[in-house]
Amino acid sequence: MTSSGPILKSGYLKAPLYNGVGRFVCQLQRLTLKFCKEHGGSRGVRDFIEQDLLNFARRNPGVVIDFIEQDLLNFARRNPGVVMYVKPRRHRSPVLKAEFLNGEHHWLSLHSMDREEVHRWIELMRTKSGEQMVRLRKQWRNYPLKQEKLNLLPISSRSYLPNKRISEYWKKMFLVKEAFPLAQSRDLSIAMISRVHPVLGLLSEKRY
Numbered sequence: 001m002t003s004s005g006p007i008l009k010s011g012y013l014k015a016p017l018y019n020g021v022g023r024f025v026c027q028l029q030r031l032t033l034k035f036c037k038e039h040g041g042s043r044g045v046r047d048f049i050e051q052d053l054l055n056f057a058r059r060n061p062g063v064v065i066d067f068i069e070q071d072l073l074n075f076a077r078r079n080p081g082v083v084m085y086v087k088p089r090r091h092r093s094p095v096l097k098a099e100f101l102n103g104e105h106h107w108l109s110l111h112s113m114d115r116e117e118v119h120r121w122i123e124l125m126r127t128k129s130g131e132q133m134v135r136l137r138k139q140w141r142n143y144p145l146k147q148e149k150l151n152l153l154p155i156s157s158r159s160y161l162p163n164k165r166i167s168e169y170w171k172k173m174f175l176v177k178e179a180f181p182l183a184q185s186r187d188l189s190i191a192m193i194s195r196v197h198p199v200l201g202l203l204s205e206k207r208y
Contacts, residue, residue: 011134016102019129025101027130031122032085032097035110042094047115048122049086056122096121100130 019025033049035042094110096118106125110118 008133008135010137012137014131016129016131026126027100027102027128028098028126029101030085030099031125032087032099033094034087034089034092034097035094036090036092037088039091039093041111044112044114044118045094045110048118051115052119053084053086056119096125098125098128100128102130104130104132106130
């Protein structure tokens with residue numbers, strides 16, 4: 001696969017309907033697990049259903065889950081808002097089908113995967129937006145960002161030096177209209193001034 005090939009489309013990062021700007025809405029609508037009750041290739045899926053499926057349903061009440069197996073029907077009745085389709089079929093390879101709110105359907109083969117790997121793939125489907133994977137068209141910018149400069153002297157944390165002469169010195173040094181914000185205490189102010197300008201530090205000690 002090359003960057004100019006037709007296999008993977010190029011595009012920009014985007015979220016469906018600006019999802020996440022306000023309240024986040026999980027885009028995964030329905031999950032369907034198809035597996036065999038006897039075949040060895042479906043062992044990981046069977047282990048996931050027995051050990052992890054109920055916890056996944058409780059953590060994600062918005063994902064549509066409805067159980068078709070007879071031993072899970074009681075759980076479906078107790079939790080009508082949690083729905084997932086579990087379809088056993090004989091001598092067939094296990095498949096995961098994910099349906100999203102935008103109408104997209106994603107299929108994934110789970111053949112010979114263990115329980116942890118099945119769990120990771122289902123978590124990936126839960127966090128996907130439903131859009132097809134694209135190659136980033138640009139990973140850099142050749143123009144400046146439209147944002148304000150970094151303000152090193154915010155007004156909310158501004159405090160004034162007790163000595164007016166030293167405050168005037170800090171005005172000229174940092175090009176600030178008001179006094180440079182330093183610590184509230186006298187000792188820390190003198191220590192900071194002495195580090196930058198020893199002479200002014202001595203003057204401030206004499207004036208106190």
